[in-house]
Amino acid sequence: MSATSPAASDKPARAGGTPGPARAGARRLWSSALGLLAAAVLAVGVNLLAERLLPRARLDLTQQHLYTLADGTRQILAGLRDPITLRLFYSRRLGAEIPVYGAYADRVRAMLDEYVALSNGRLKLEVYDPEPFSETEDRAMALGLQGVPVDQSGEQVYFGLSGSNLVDEERSIAFFQPDRERFLEYDLTRLVYELSNPTRPVVGVMSSLPLNGDPRAMMLRNPALAQPAVVMQQLRQFFTVRDVPPDAQAIEPDVQVLLVAHPQHLSEAAQYAIDQFVLRGGKLILLLDPHSEAQASRPGPTGQPPSDTASSLPRLLNAWGLEASPDQVVLDLRGAWRVRANPQDRVQAVDYVAWYNLAGDSLNRTEVSLAQLEQITLASAGQVRKKEGATVEFTPLLTSSPQSMLADAQRVRQDPNPVRLLAEFRPSGERYVLAARVRGELATAFPDGPPPPPEGAARPENFPAHRARSEGPANIVVINDSDVLEDRFWVRVQEFFGQSVATPFSGNGSFIANLADALSGSDALISLRSRGESLRPFELVEDIRRNADAQYRQTERQLTEKLEQTERRLRELRQGGGQGGSQAQAVITPEQRAEIDAARAEIVATRRQLRAVQLDLRRDIEGLENVLRLVNVALVPALLTVFAILLAVVRARRRAAARA
Numbered sequence: 001m002s003a004t005s006p007a008a009s010d011k012p013a014r015a016g017g018t019p020g021p022a023r024a025g026a027r028r029l030w031s032s033a034l035g036l037l038a039a040a041v042l043a044v045g046v047n048l049l050a051e052r053l054l055p056r057a058r059l060d061l062t063q064q065h066l067y068t069l070a071d072g073t074r075q076i077l078a079g080l081r082d083p084i085t086l087r088l089f090y091s092r093r094l095g096a097e098i099p100v101y102g103a104y105a106d107r108v109r110a111m112l113d114e115y116v117a118l119s120n121g122r123l124k125l126e127v128y129d130p131e132p133f134s135e136t137e138d139r140a141m142a143l144g145l146q147g148v149p150v151d152q153s154g155e156q157v158y159f160g161l162s163g164s165n166l167v168d169e170e171r172s173i174a175f176f177q178p179d180r181e182r183f184l185e186y187d188l189t190r191l192v193y194e195l196s197n198p199t200r201p202v203v204g205v206m207s208s209l210p211l212n213g214d215p216r217a218m219m220l221r222n223p224a225l226a227q228p229a230v231v232m233q234q235l236r237q238f239f240t241v242r243d244v245p246p247d248a249q250a251i252e253p254d255v256q257v258l259l260v261a262h263p264q265h266l267s268e269a270a271q272y273a274i275d276q277f278v279l280r281g282g283k284l285i286l287l288l289d290p291h292s293e294a295q296a297s298r299p300g301p302t303g304q305p306p307s308d309t310a311s312s313l314p315r316l317l318n319a320w321g322l323e324a325s326p327d328q329v330v331l332d333l334r335g336a337w338r339v340r341a342n343p344q345d346r347v348q349a350v351d352y353v354a355w356y357n358l359a360g361d362s363l364n365r366t367e368v369s370l371a372q373l374e375q376i377t378l379a380s381a382g383q384v385r386k387k388e389g390a391t392v393e394f395t396p397l398l399t400s401s402p403q404s405m406l407a408d409a410q411r412v413r414q415d416p417n418p419v420r421l422l423a424e425f426r427p428s429g430e431r432y433v434l435a436a437r438v439r440g441e442l443a444t445a446f447p448d449g450p451p452p453p454p455e456g457a458a459r460p461e462n463f464p465a466h467r468a469r470s471e472g473p474a475n476i477v478v479i480n481d482s483d484v485l486e487d488r489f490w491v492r493v494q495e496f497f498g499q500s501v502a503t504p505f506s507g508n509g510s511f512i513a514n515l516a517d518a519l520s521g522s523d524a525l526i527s528l529r530s531r532g533e534s535l536r537p538f539e540l541v542e543d544i545r546r547n548a549d550a551q552y553r554q555t556e557r558q559l560t561e562k563l564e565q566t567e568r569r570l571r572e573l574r575q576g577g578g579q580g581g582s583q584a585q586a587v588i589t590p591e592q593r594a595e596i597d598a599a600r601a602e603i604v605a606t607r608r609q610l611r612a613v614q615l616d617l618r619r620d621i622e623g624l625e626n627v628l629r630l631v632n633v634a635l636v637p638a639l640l641t642v643f644a645i646l647l648a649v650v651r652a653r654r655r656a657a658a659r660a
Contacts, residue, residue, distance in 0.1 A: 069114065073189045076196065077115060080122035082166050084195050087126045088112060089140045091157035097150045101159060104178050108161075111184060115192070123192070130158045146174040148497060161188075165195045176405045177496070179503055190237060201520040202254050203235060206244040206270075207261035208311070209294055209482065225298070230491050230502045231509045239516060249453060249460055251277040257519045259512075261287040262311045262482040263297065270352055270450040275316055275445050279467040283519035288312050289482040290382040290409040293355075293489075297442050308414060311482070320447035321390025322438065324480045328411045329380050331425060332356045332433045334401035341419050352418040353425055355379045355489070357435075357506065364397050367437065368513035373507035377489045380412050381481035385433045392440035397434040397477070403427045435479040442474045462560070477515055484508045 088109065095102025116123045130137040132155050138156050141147065141193075145155030162172040171191045180187065205211065214225040235241050242255060249259060249269045258277055278284050292309045300306040312326040320635070341350040359375040370376075376398060383406065386394040405428045411421065449466050453459055483489055483571035490508035494501050504510070535628050590622075 001373060040562045054412070058640045069118070070185065073115075073185060074118060076189060076193050077118045078120065080119055080192075080196050082196070083122050083124060084163055084165050084192060085124045085126065086112060086115075086192075087094075087128060087143070088161045089128050089130050089136070089143075089145055089160050089162070091159065093155075094159055097157075100178055104181060105159060106177065106655065107181070108184065111188065112161075112468065115188065126331065132156065134508050143170065144172045144174060145287055146496075148151075148175065150322060161191065163191050163195050169195060171195055174499060175496070176499065180501070181425070183504075193345075194237065198276060200238065200240045201256045201516075202242055203239040203516055203520070204242050204244040204255040204258045204516065205232070205235075205261070206246055206248070206258065206263065206274075207482075208246060208264045209262050209485070210298075211261065211485065212243070214298065224492075227493075227500070229485055230487050230493065231485050231512050233502075233512050234509045235516065238513060239520070247454060247457075248273050249450075249457070250463055251282065253280075253464075255282065257283045257285065257516050259285045259287070259516070261485060262292050264308070264311045266313065267454055268446075269454055269457075270451050271313060271316055272446050274313075275319070276464060276467055278476060279442060279444060279470040280464065281471060281474070285477045285478045285479070285515055285519070286313070287482040287484065288324050288326070288382070289380070289480065291380040291413050293379045293483045294486040296413070307413070317478075318387070318444050320474075320476065321392045321440075322394075322436075322441050322478060323385045324382060324478060326382065327409050328406045329354060330383055330400050330404055330411055330434060331407050332358075332400045332404040333425060333427060334403045335359060335362075335375075338366040339418055344348075350418045351422055352416075353421055354416065354418075358398055358400070362399050362401055364399075365589070367395070367397055369511060369518050370397060373510060373514075375506050376508055376511055377506040378407070378434060378481045379483040379486070379489055381434045381483075382409070384434060384436045384480045385617050387471050392438050392442070393479075395437040395439070396435070397437055398433070398435040398479070400434060402429050402431055402433045404430070404432060420488055428579060434481060435477065436476060438476040439473050440471045441472070444468050445503045449632075475519060485512065486654070538541050585596065625645055 024498060090105050090109075095105055112125050116125050128136050128140070130140045137147075137156070137158070140160070140162075143160075143162040145158050145160035145162065147158055149155065150157050159176050160172060160174050161176070163171060164170045173187055173191060176184075210225070211230045216225070232241065239257075242252070244255070244258065246252060246263070247267060247270055250273050255277070258274065259275060266274075274284065289309070289311050292311070295306050295309045298305070310326040317324055331353040333353055333356075334353065336351035336353045337355040337357070338349045339352040339355070354378070356374045357377050363370045363373060363376065365371055378398070386392070406425060407421075444467060446466075447468065450463075485508070486607050487493060490506035491502050491504045494503070
């Protein structure tokens with residue numbers, strides 16, 4: 001008999017008993033692989049099931065819900081009565097050559113599919129790929145779509161939309177541009193709305209401003225002045241716009257909304273026409289101005305800028321219980337535009353507190369005309385107030401921030417100085433109403449009846465009977481700034497292959513169109529017209545910069561005054577003025593030298609203060625930037641690390657509990 005070694009006796013036991021480490025590892029690997037495969041199958045199955053059962057389900061996590069169709073769009077699509085055919089012309093080569101357009105085309109197509117799904121069968125979508133020199137390309141050109149070359153061969157590509165209704169009315173979007181992606185829903189719904197609403201409300205426009213283009217454009221050698229204001233183009237997309245002459249004695253009865261912009265030197269007959277229009281139930285949008293920047297930027301009849309740039313209608317406003325002073329402007333530091341300073345100034349950009357963007361709590365979000373707007377831009381605006389004792393309902397629409405003050409309008413009319421305005425700016429802490437909606441029963445401003453017609457004119461036929469009071473509540477919107485209509489304060493107009501493309505950076509145009517919509521009784525388009533205003537300024541950094549800049553300008557102003565005083569004093573000392581003499585002195589006395597040295601020391605100290613202010617400005621902003629950079633770079637990894645550590649601790653405790 002022979003003895004068996006311990007090693008030999010262990011092998012059979014291990015083979016028939018507990019599996020070895022290699023087999024256990026292989027089994028865990030297979031288990032993990034099967035788990036991953038099952039997870040992949042589950043994910044694919046869930047996606048297929050969701051696509052089949054929830055084809056239009058969306059989860060929009062953006063703060064402004066930019067990718068959710070507005071209620072106005074849904075209302076318009078649900079209210080379609082007649083069929084509309086949409087034709088999308090998209091050249092696939094465009095997406096292949098420029099991927100940005102390919103991604104944008106996918107979004108346009110997906111949104112159009114959404115429109116078709118919500119239209120209850122009233123919308124039909126056709127998609128075409130216009131090949132070069134094909135009948136499809138000829139059709140796209142005939143429908144007014146814009147062809148764009150992608151290389152030197154001259155081959156044209158297309159990316160536009162055309163729509164038609166039963167009576168063969170056509171509307172088109174010549175070319176979809178990624179720059180207007182934020183306004184995609186607005187453009188699409190506008191096209192559908194125009195095809196489904198052949199009858200539009202009538203909006204009358206009375207203005208002393210060249211809103212339809214300046215007829216002197218060729219004489220002034222500036223063809224751009226001949227173009228109508230963008231806000232007028234927008235109004236014509238949704239309304240029948242009718243020009244009302246400033247000398248009109250009556251407003252035509254089919255005008256539902258009257259827009260009066262910068263009414264200068266209106267005759268009593270024209271004021272009476274406006275008064276009676278309101279009392280008969282017409283809706284009025286009145287834009288006054290203590291200083292029209294639009295008028296001041298254009299030469300007058302003499303070739304020079306006009307000196308009279310204010311407008312007001314005190315007779316009508318007093319009768320309606322309102323006040324709008326033409327002699328004061330509201331300055332606001334929050335949202336002030338950065339403009340060029342004087343060439344001699346050390347800092348070449350400065351906050352011009354007469355031009356500013358209104359955002360946040362400066363916009364009355366409870367009003368449908370402002371509910372989804374992000375900002376409105378005003379320039380040299382004035383205050384609107386309710387008269388003491390007036391019984392009308394006064395609802396502010398636009399208000400200044402607490403960092404605002406009232407100033408004499410003359411300071412912005414003649415040679416405005418942004419640096420001086422900022423240096424002398426002292427916020428009052430009060431908020432001023434710049435635009436308001438007024439509702440209530442009104443009495444006429446002409447209790448003695450209609451004034452006589454202008455000299456040489458006769459009364460028009462069917463002149464309406466005089467009304468002493470309104471029948472029911474009247475509705476008026478008063479804005480003490482007509483520059484809300486000026487293109488340069490809210491929209492950028494660029495040429496794109498021969499066509500003008502307007503890209504708004506502020507909501508002025510939408511605000512005016514929304515007001516006309518609301519006053520004419522239709523609000524279906526309001527929720528979508530103002531969508532996509534994604535400008536999100538860094539308000540904290542802007543506040544730090546503005547406050548420091550204002551402090552710098554004030555200190556700079558003090559320095560300038562000290563320099564002027566010192567120079568005058570030096571001239572007096574050198575000419576003997578310090579001792580009352582009139583002859584120039586050849587030698588400066590020790591007392592004068594001491595005085596000069598003291599003034600120079602004061603100048604050096606003041607310059608040191610200026611540098612300290614600028615240093616504090618940079619330090620605050622750079623410190624905030626460093627904090628934000630640290631948060632953006634390190635916060636997510638830190639959170640993941642903490643989560644991983646907590647998960648490891650939990651697992652370790654579970655294992656310890658299982659072993660116990």
